[in-house]
Structures are given as structure tokens and as C-alpha cells.
Amino acid sequence: MRRVLVVDDEPQMLRALGINLRARHYAVATAPDGATALRLAGHCPPDAIVLDLGLPDLDGVEVIAGLRVWCSAPIIVLSGRTGPAVTVEALDAGADDYLTKPFSMDELLARLRAVLRRPVPAAQPRETVEVAAFTVDLGSYTAVPTSGEGEPLHFTPTEWRLLAPLLRNPGRLVTGAQLLRDVWGPGRENRTNYLRIYMSALRRKLEPDPSRPRHLITEPGMGYRFDP
Amino acid sequence: MRRVLVVDDEPQMLRALGINLRARHYAVATAPDGATALRLAGHCPPDAIVLDLGLPDLDGVEVIAGLRVWCSAPIIVLSGRTGPAVTVEALDAGADDYLTKPFSMDELLARLRAVLRRPVPAAQPRETVEVAAFTVDLGSYTAVPTSGEGEPLHFTPTEWRLLAPLLRNPGRLVTGAQLLRDVWGPGRENRTNYLRIYMSALRRKLEPDPSRPRHLITEPGMGYRFDP
DNA sequence: GTGCTCCTTGACGGTGCCTTGACGCGGTTG
């Protein structure tokens, strides 16, 4: 089942899209604003994204750019604002399609089929992030020195699970409880010692000076942040 | 330079599109009708196609279907006919985008950039992989010593099925569950002992030192990886 | 029927990963 992330600030539009998409057997996640969208996409990578431009917190182009940092899933933009300038801006920011409200639900579904039709199996969705001297690919689970020379890094499953939500939300703070839920599942939100152990291991492998981390940054009392 | 095939029955539209596209450094081929379009696309495979639906000889959907038989280049449809039904029909026939006339040239160019941004479907007819001292060909199911001298290797059907997804994704981690699905079909994701047995057999045949594998690498808790 | 190859299944030992507890350090608070 393909996962679709729907981002819109109007609850009724969110409901309408969710119902229609679920009826077509998509797995739907919804977000009411840009920050939630970026966070959700980081924790559960979707196969496609339907994005309304008129969000309360972030500009639409910022959301697209934030997603495109690591996410290559097709983005279909919905917008009430018309005119070629906005369309061009959104498309050049990384969107794959642009629909003007009011739109036909049938047309949206057809355009969604069109972007999802693109070859998935052979295409290797790369999710490469540069961190310190290494190029980390969350898609193929590889971490090699960016220079090309040297030994690749090896991470354990838990280390990969912890690394993923951080690297997929560059510059953003990720709550300790959120990380614990992502890695160890719900019910372990208070086992912060797990986080300390594995963050230590990640820093020892990735950071040039593990005692003074520059990329995997602790926000005391809040959580952690990946600074690219 | 990317090749674009423009199909439209109005000569002035053809000229306008040709001028604008050439100004953006595209190589442009033009066709006034569907038959010419199909012929041209066959002679010189384009990277993208801009297709007007109102052609004198063939219906637009027929042209799309005719192209899609062998051509996977993105198709942007232009149409004077409006309404969601036509759009849906064209998209489901295989088009990638749909613009209603009159359209903004800037928007068309942006949409063209968007569809051309997609990674080239990397047709890789080359199915031979060098692993250790052997040259393995997944197309003909042969594995001979790279030196030319010596006995060819023999793999059982199950061993070939297990080898294929690993060798087709060099450097990439392949999940144990994915391998089990590929080889034994869905529903056997927990029979990890199968994997252990056959990975052991593959290593015994391919690796110089089966006890210390260098190409068929285990990632504990995650899966296996072919390291070339 | 006989012999062969191949797939399946069970059992056993070892390695590496996860968990758990404890301790030290720095910053904040009373």
C-alpha cells in the first residue's frame, strides 16, 4: 500500500482528501501545517505528498525545499493562489505538479496515479546526507567517507533507526520522547539512558571530535538536533 | 542537450514553442500530426514530449498509447478541451502532465523542467557482475572465472534467485525479509534459516575465504549486502 | 527401482548487539 502525506490547513479539506484517498486504498497521513509535515515525513517517509501552499506557519516553497533536502517523493501542490509566477516558483523549488483550487478530485487522483506510476522498483531512491566527513545514505544504509578514500562506517540497526529521524529533519529539534518512540516504540519514552548510549556511539563514529559535537547537538532538556 | 519533441497541428504554435525551447537550449523536433510524431519519436528518442491533443489524424489518447508502447519519456499534454474527464483520460493513458490552453509559456517551461528533473530510468542491460575471481552473468545464468582459466561455477535455482537481488544492488543493504520475499515468496519472511543455509552455500562457492566473507557481507539484525 | 541433485528442517555453538547498572562531570538551584 502506498503512503501519501496530505498537508492542508483546512480541516475539512484534510478530511475530504483523507476519505477519498483511503477509499482508493492509500495509506494516508495528514498534517495541518508545514512543521508537522516535515516532522511526519521524516518519521514515516511517504511515497507521495499532496501539499497545500497556504499554510499558517511556513511558506509553501520553504516546505518544498525542506522536504527536498532528503526526500525524493513526488510532491503535488494545491493552491488557491493562481497565476503562472507562483506555479513556476513551486515547480522550480522541487514540486512535481501544481493544481489550482477549486480542483476536481478525479483529476487529483489521476495526477497522483501519474506521479506514482514512475518507476519505483528499479529506481533507487537515494537519501544521502552529508554529515561531517561522511556521506550517509539512509536508503541503502551506507556511510562512506565523502572523500572516497577510507573505510566505510558501520552502524548497528538501533544506530540506523536513531540516525534516520535526525538526518531527515536537518536543523530541526527532535524531542527525546519522539526519538525513543521512533526507535524503541511507544512505552519507552522515559528510557532516556538509551538515547545517551547510542548518541554517544553515533558521535564517536561520525564526529571529528566526539567530545565537542558539531553536528549531533544536544539541546538540554529538549532533545537532539542534527546540524548539517 | 535534452531533446524535446513538440506535436501540434497549428504551425504558429509549433513555431512559438520551438523558438522558446531552443532559446532555453533544448534540441527541438516538431511534428504536425500523430503519425509524424510516432515516426519521429521512433527515429530519435526524445527526452520529453509536448503533445497537443487536437490532432487531425489520430485521437490524443491513441498517440499517447502508441508512444507508451516502447517510449518512457515524459509526456506533457496541451489541450484546448477543458474539463476533468479529458484530463483524467489523458493522464491514465500515460501522460505525465496536462495543461489547458491558453497556457503561460513560463509555466510550460517550469513543468518541462519538473518532468526532466526526474532521474533517467537508467536502463542497464548489462547483467554481468564481477565478484571475487568470477564473472557472474544474471542474464544467461553463468558464472565463469574472470581469468578465463578454470571450471565455471554451478548454482542451483534457489541460489540464483538469492544472488540476483544482491548483485543487482551493489553496495546496498538488502533486508532479510526482502530476500525471503524475492526467493521464497510472501509469507516466509520469518524463515531466516533458509537465508543462512544458502548464503553459506554462496560464500563457499564465491568467496576466496568463506569464513571471512569480503563480498557477501552480513549486517547483523538488518540483512545482507553485496560489496563489489 | 536406483541413484542423484536439490530443498527443507532441526539442532548446536559462537559472535555481536542490546540492555542494565554504575560512576563522573558540569550547570542550576536552594
Next chain:
DNA sequence: CAACCGCGTCAAGGCACCGTCAAGGAGCAC
């Protein structure tokens, strides 16, 4: 100044996972 809290580090134990061997059974050629 002392107590406390949050964070980073280390070491040790348990256990899931992995590699290997061996035996049983199905399918096929002769």
C-alpha cells in the same frame, strides 16, 4: 557550599541472531 538533575561514558551480562553440520524427503533421469 551542598544537593540535585541532566548528560556522557564505561563495563558486564544475557540473549537474539548468525554460521555450520547433518539428516530426511521430494522430484527427476536412467
